Structures are given as structure tokens and as C-alpha cells.
Amino acid sequence: MKKSKVTFADIAEYTGFSKTTISRYFNNPDSLTLENQSKIAEALEALDYKENKLAKVLANGKTEIVGVVIPNLYMHYYSDILNQLISTYEKYGYKFIVFTGNENPDAERKCIAELLAYNIEGLIMLSHTIPSEELKSYNIPVVTIEREDKFVCSVNTDNYMGGVQAASLLVKSGCDIIVHVNGDLSEEVPAFGRIKGFREFCESSGIEHRVILTDLGKNFEENHDRILRLYNELEETYPDKNVGVFMPNDTHANILLNIIFRQYGRLPEKYCIIGFDNSPISREAIIPISTIGQQVSVMADSAMELLVMQINERRKRKPTQIHEPVHKVITPILINRETTHLGRIR
Amino acid sequence: MKKSKVTFADIAEYTGFSKTTISRYFNNPDSLTLENQSKIAEALEALDYKENKLAKVLANGKTEIVGVVIPNLYMHYYSDILNQLISTYEKYGYKFIVFTGNENPDAERKCIAELLAYNIEGLIMLSHTIPSEELKSYNIPVVTIEREDKFVCSVNTDNYMGGVQAASLLVKSGCDIIVHVNGDLSEEVPAFGRIKGFREFCESSGIEHRVILTDLGKNFEENHDRILRLYNELEETYPDKNVGVFMPNDTHANILLNIIFRQYGRLPEKYCIIGFDNSPISREAIIPISTIGQQVSVMADSAMELLVMQINERRKRKPTQIHEPVHKVITPILINRETTHLGRIR
Numbered sequence: 045m046k047k048s049k050v051t052f053a054d055i056a057e058y059t060g061f062s063k064t065t066i067s068r069y070f071n072n073p074d075s076l077t078l079e080n081q082s083k084i085a086e087a088l089e090a091l092d093y094k095e096n097k098l099a100k101v102l103a104n105g106k107t108e109i110v111g112v113v114i115p116n117l118y119m120h121y122y123s124d125i126l127n128q129l130i131s132t133y134e135k136y137g138y139k140f141i142v143f144t145g146n147e148n149p150d151a152e153r154k155c156i157a158e159l160l161a162y163n164i165e166g167l168i169m170l171s172h173t174i175p176s177e178e179l180k181s182y183n184i185p186v187v188t189i190e191r192e193d194k195f196v197c198s199v200n201t202d203n204y205m206g207g208v209q210a211a212s213l214l215v216k217s218g219c220d221i222i223v224h225v226n227g228d229l230s231e232e233v234p235a236f237g238r239i240k241g242f243r244e245f246c247e248s249s250g251i252e253h254r255v256i257l258t259d260l261g262k263n264f265e266e267n268h269d270r271i272l273r274l275y276n277e278l279e280e281t282y283p284d285k286n287v288g289v290f291m292p293n294d295t296h297a298n299i300l301l302n303i304i305f306r307q308y309g310r311l312p313e314k315y316c317i318i319g320f321d322n323s324p325i326s327r328e329a330i331i332p333i334s335t336i337g338q339q340v341s342v343m344a345d346s347a348m349e350l351l352v353m354q355i356n357e358r359r360k361r362k363p364t365q366i367h368e369p370v371h372k373v374i375t376p377i378l379i380n381r382e383t384t385h386l387g388r389i390r
Numbered sequence: 391m392k393k394s395k396v397t398f399a400d401i402a403e404y405t406g407f408s409k410t411t412i413s414r415y416f417n418n419p420d421s422l423t424l425e426n427q428s429k430i431a432e433a434l435e436a437l438d439y440k441e442n443k444l445a446k447v448l449a450n451g452k453t454e455i456v457g458v459v460i461p462n463l464y465m466h467y468y469s470d471i472l473n474q475l476i477s478t479y480e481k482y483g484y485k486f487i488v489f490t491g492n493e494n495p496d497a498e499r500k501c502i503a504e505l506l507a508y509n510i511e512g513l514i515m516l517s518h519t520i521p522s523e524e525l526k527s528y529n530i531p532v533v534t535i536e537r538e539d540k541f542v543c544s545v546n547t548d549n550y551m552g553g554v555q556a557a558s559l560l561v562k563s564g565c566d567i568i569v570h571v572n573g574d575l576s577e578e579v580p581a582f583g584r585i586k587g588f589r590e591f592c593e594s595s596g597i598e599h600r601v602i603l604t605d606l607g608k609n610f611e612e613n614h615d616r617i618l619r620l621y622n623e624l625e626e627t628y629p630d631k632n633v634g635v636f637m638p639n640d641t642h643a644n645i646l647l648n649i650i651f652r653q654y655g656r657l658p659e660k661y662c663i664i665g666f667d668n669s670p671i672s673r674e675a676i677i678p679i680s681t682i683g684q685q686v687s688v689m690a691d692s693a694m695e696l697l698v699m700q701i702n703e704r705r706k707r708k709p710t711q712i713h714e715p716v717h718k719v720i721t722p723i724l725i726n727r728e729t730t731h732l733g734r735i736r
Binding site: 329 | 485655677
């Protein structure tokens with residue numbers, strides 16, 4: 045029967061090197077000659093040595109594990125980001141322990157405590173209940189994505205530009221009045237930039253506009269009820285105008301589109317709709333929805349790059365403290381489909 | 391300045407116990423009296439001791455980590471299952487390292503090797519490229535979900551019953567001919583049961599039916615082209631019949647619904663559609679799609695229960711080998727919405 049665990053002693057015996065040399069091979073291979081490195085490598089193969097990462101971790105502190113805390117995986121945007129983060133394994137070699145926080149700060153703190161107990165090398169936060177000042181106090185590399193990020197490094201979409209792009213497309217599509225619907229967001233949240241970009245574009249170009257900041261609810265039924273009410277109000281208020289609506293995301297844009305489409309059997313010329321994210325629902329809707337696309341794979345890659353930079357800095361003998369957090373901003377992409385007139389004419 | 395790491399020696403000094411006693415507290419607490427346990431617990435709090443899970447793991451072998459390999463997170467079904475698995479943390483305490491395999495067996499083998507190097511306690515496989523015989527050979531607790539499972543424990547939906555439920559609803563909805571579209575699946579894949587259930591129900595009840603086994607493509611554009619061709623063929627072949635179509639999943643059911651709805655401005659009486667999974671798209675479609683719901687949260691919980699059972703068995707001094715793998719089957723739920731006549735009448 046094959047011996048179940050090959051030890052350093054076995055490798056030493058097989059190669060004739062000391063156990064110290066074998067240990068150096070694993071923890072500081074460059075301290076051995078190339079010839080000796082390859083002798084040991086051959087021995088590992090001959091002995092069918094199974095690497096024990098955990099033992100290695102205790103020796104050099106590199107777990108190669110990154111913790112990820114997301115609010116949920118129901119919203120397609122989060123599962124998209126997570127998918128792209130996990131795909132960076134090929135490039136960066138980091139593994140991911142994933143938690144969902146479910147919008148509960150105490151649950152999220154418990155998750156983070158668990159992650160710290162596993163000596164994670166860094167933390168990527170999509171959940172937004174824990175302030176960045178607290179995240180900074182954990183004293184490990186942190187990158188946040190699309191949430192409040194004052195005290196830590198972050199990757200966000202250029203939401204301001206997204207707001208400008210959306211408003212500009214609605215105007216070019218011939219709308220008389222353009223409306224932006226969003227949550228009543230704090231100015232510290234990156235998505236607030238959309239409201240600002242939309243408003244400032246309209247004000248500087250003298251375009252009739254309206255910003256409706258309201259909670260659209262937490263599930264499909266609530267979303268549907270509130271967007272139906274919103275639609276009825278728009279119908280009553282602007283019976284003779286072409287109305288362009290910029291919704292906070294594609295899920296909500298799809299609900300509005302369905303309400304109008306069921307009413308008319310099509311999307312009438314009177315209405316234009318634009319969403320945000322470019323999530324699959326925007327393509328799979330009754331007609332393809334124009335949207336502001338977040339470059340999710342670029343965001344995931346940038347987040348890992350920023351995290352690995354911090355991790356590597358810490359490994360240096362004399363780490364340079366990064367005093368100012370780095371905030372990377374990714375340009376969104378305007379995707380012109382059939383719910384805006386320019387897309388319909390095509 | 392606070393000392394960064396509290397050691398066993400510090401705890402021993404603070405409590406007056408020996409280091410051996412402190413070590414026993416962590417690795418075999420029941421060997422101490424309750425009084426001594428609580429003295430040490432108080433000391434840990436006073437000293438602000440941070441648990442080092444990795445050190446503990448080397449002592450007792452319990453990493454509390456489960457590996458998960460999924461094909462991708464684009465399909466809403468997979469992100470739904472992953473969400474539910476991660477949520478079992480509250481109940482079972484296991485953390486998840488997640489990989490996506492991207493339908494590449496060598497990439498999946500590399501992921502599994504990585505996971506084994508982290509001494510994971512068990513493996514949950516949704517990816518389907520590696521045969522269950524190979525999974526068994528890794529000699530760790532394994533549970534598969536909705537894939538070939540001959541040699542390992544598994545959790546699957548009762549696909550046969552799902553096929554019967556779908557056929558039966560289409561017949562009750564007054565369809566003259568009922569059609570099931572699916573991939574050309576191997577008999578070893580659980581989803582093959584749907585085809586079997588559909589066919590046997592129709593044959594035993596003498597119902598005119600057709601099974602179309604064809605590859606619908608790997609992305610939205612391919613899906614759309616092939617489903618459009620399929621729809622045109624149905625229109626030509628059955629101009630005067632009421633046609634009921636059972637699609638392989640809700641994503642594909644939604645594409646068919648949109649094609650018909652755009653053609654007619656509504657879903658005409660002539661057509662009934664039923665999907666599979668009860669994924670969000672089935673609710674968010676232009677009209678709510680009838681579907682066979684997989685009980686995803688029950689499946690995730692059952693998978694963990696089955697995995698934990700195997701893990702606990704291994705920890706016993708004299709483990710009983712589980713010779714026959716356990717296959718749990720979860721009943722699907724018929725969800726009657728507006729794309730079948732019974733739902734429309736409501």
C-alpha cells in the first residue's frame with residue numbers, strides 16, 4: 045500500500061539532502077541552485093508528494109485566499125461581478141471564500157471575523173452596510189466595488205458619465221421631457237453620480253427634466269407596484285409629450301417596459317427607456333433595452349490588481365504605507381438598442 | 391501599543407494554567423471542567439485573542455471549508471444554487487471556496503487539486519465534465535447536484551415528475567399537440583428524466599406529442615436564432631392546432647414567448663408555454679411564465695446535509711464506509727402562471 049502522506053523526512057531520505065534544504069525548497073527556492081531545485085522537484089514527482097497549502101501558509105503567511113462579501117446573488121449584477129472575480133484565478137492565482145451579507149451589518153461583521161481567522165490576504169467588499177472607516181481598521185488590503193469608499197481603495201463605474209450618456213441619448217431620441225428615477229441615495233455612494241450627471245447635463249443644456257428619488261422596493265412585487273404607479277403618473281402628467289425615462293437598473297427598466305408594452309401591444313413612439321448595467325435581462329426583454337453598460341470584467345480585474353498591489357506592498361521588508369486610498373474609475377459604455385428612438389431607427 | 395499576536399504562553403501566564411491545558415481547551419475542550427473552560431474563555435476576551443483557524447486546522451484537521459465547482463454564474467440557476475449554498479453557513483458553519491470550471495475538464499481538475507491542497511472537508515460539484523467515478527477516487531466527501539452521479543452522493547430534482555407535471559398541465563390547458571424541446575441528453579444525466587416523464591405520460595394517455603432533441607446553442611444570439619427557426623416550423627406544421635410547448639428552462643421559454651408576443655402583440659390562445667426552474671426571468675417576462683419550479687433552497691440544504699453526514703462519518707474513530715452512494719430526489723413544484731390557459735383563466 046502507498047504511504048498516505050509523504051513527509052519532508054521522506055524527501056530528504058530520497059534525495060540525500062537535509063530536511064532544512066527541503067524546507068528551503070518550499071519556502072525560499074531561490075536560495076538553492078537550479079540543479080538542486082530540479083533534483084527535489086523530480087523526487088516530489090517520484091514520491092507522489094501532495095502539496096499541503098496549509099502547512100506552507102503557516103511557514104510563509106501566504107494563504108492565497110481573498111474574502112468576498114456580497115449583499116446577495118439574486119441581483120444579476122452581483123453574480124456577474126462574482127463570476128468575473130472568480131475568473132481572475134487564472135491570472136492572479138487567488139482563491140475566493142465567498143459570503144453573502146444580506147444587508148445585515150452584524151452578519152457581515154461575523155463573516156469578516158471568520159475570514160480574518162483564515163488569514164485571508166485581502167478583502168473585496170460589495171456589501172455596503174459597513175462604513176469604509178471600519179473596513180480600514182481591519183488593517184488588511186481592502187478594495188470596495190460600487191459602494192461608499194472614503195477610507196479604502198475602490199473600483200467604481202464613472203456614474204457621472206453614465207448619467208450624462210443616458211440623458212444625452214434620451215434628448216437625441218427626441219424626448220420632450222426626460223425623467224430619471226433612482227433611490228434617495230447618499231452623496232457618498234458612487235451611484236449618486238448618475239443623478240448628478242443627469243441633472244447637470246439637463247440644466248446646462250436647458251432641457252426639461254425631472255428627477256424622481258424614491259424607494260422602488262425590495263422584491264419583484266413591490267418593484268412592479270411602484271413602477272406601475274409611476275407609469276400612471278407619467279401618463280396623466282404628460283399626455284401630449286414624448287417622455288424619456290432613465291431607470292436605475294435594467295431589472296427596473298424591464299418592468300417599466302413590460303407595463304407599457306402590455307398596455308399598447310408594443311412600445312409606442314411616445315416613450316423611450318434606458319436602463320443601467322447591461323445585465324442579461326436587458327438583452328432578454330420583450331424588445332432589447334438600451335442601457336449604460338458597466339464593464340464588469342474590467343472592474344473585477346482592476347479590483348484584483350489594486351488588491352494584489354496592496355498585498356505585495358505588505359510583503360516587502362519595508363512596506364511603504366499607502367496613505368491615500370486609490371479610487372479607480374471605469375468608463376461605462378452606452379448601448380443603444382430598441383427602447384430609444386435612435387436604436388429603433390437603425 | 392497592543393501586542394499584535396496573543397500566544398498560548400500569554401494565555402497560560404494570564405490564567406495560571408499550563409500551555410498544555412490551553413492547547414486542550416482549543417482541541418478537546420470537553421477534557422476540561424466547565425469551570426476551567428469558562429476561566430480560559432474569559433482570559434481570551436480580556437487578552438483580545440484572535441483565533442487562528444489555520445493553526446487549529448493543523449491540530450485537528452477541520453478546515454470547515456467546502457469546495458464548490460460550478461460551470462458558470464451566467465445561468466441564473468447556478469447563481470441561485472450558489473446563493474443558497476452560501477446561505478447554509480448560518481446552519482452548518484461551513485465556508486465555501488468557489489471555482490467556475492467553464493466546461494473544461496482540465497481546468498476543473500486543476501481547481502479540484504487546488505481545493506485538495508487546502509484540505510477541504512468536502513466537495514460540491516455542479517460542473518459536469520468530470521465523471522463521478524473520478525470524483526469518487528479523490529476519496530473525500532462529495533455531493534453532486536443535477537449531473538451524472540453514479541458513484542457519488544447526489545441531490546437532484548425529480549425530473550421525471552417534472553416532465554409529467556408539464557405534459558399534464560399542457561393537456562389540461564386544452565392543447566391538441568404538445569411538444570417538448572430539450573438537448574440531446576445522455577440517459578445518465580438527471581435532466582433526461584424530464585424527457586422520459588413527458589414521453590411516458592403522453593404515450594400512456596394517448597396524447598399527440600413530439601419530442602425535439604436539439605442543441606439550442608451556447609449564448610443568447612444562438613438561442614434566439616434556433617428558437618425562432620423552431621417557432622417557424624411549429625407555425626407551418628400545425629396551422630390549425632393549439633400547440634403546447636415545454637421548454638428546457640425558463641431562459642429558453644422566455645425567448646420563445648418574446649418571439650410569439652412580438653408577432654401577435656400578445657400570447658394568442660393557440661399557444662401555451664411552460665418552462666423549467668422557476669428562475670427570476672419567469673416572473674420578469676412580458677407575461678409571467680408557467681414553470682416547473684426547482685426547490686433550490688431545499689436542494690442546497692439537502693446537499694449540505696448529505697455532505698456533513700459523510701464528513702462526520704469520517705471523523706469517527708471507526709468510520710463505517712458508505713458503500714452505496716445516497717441519491718436524494720427533491721420534488722419539483724408546478725407553478726401555473728399566464729402562459730398556460732389554466733393560469734390565464736384565473
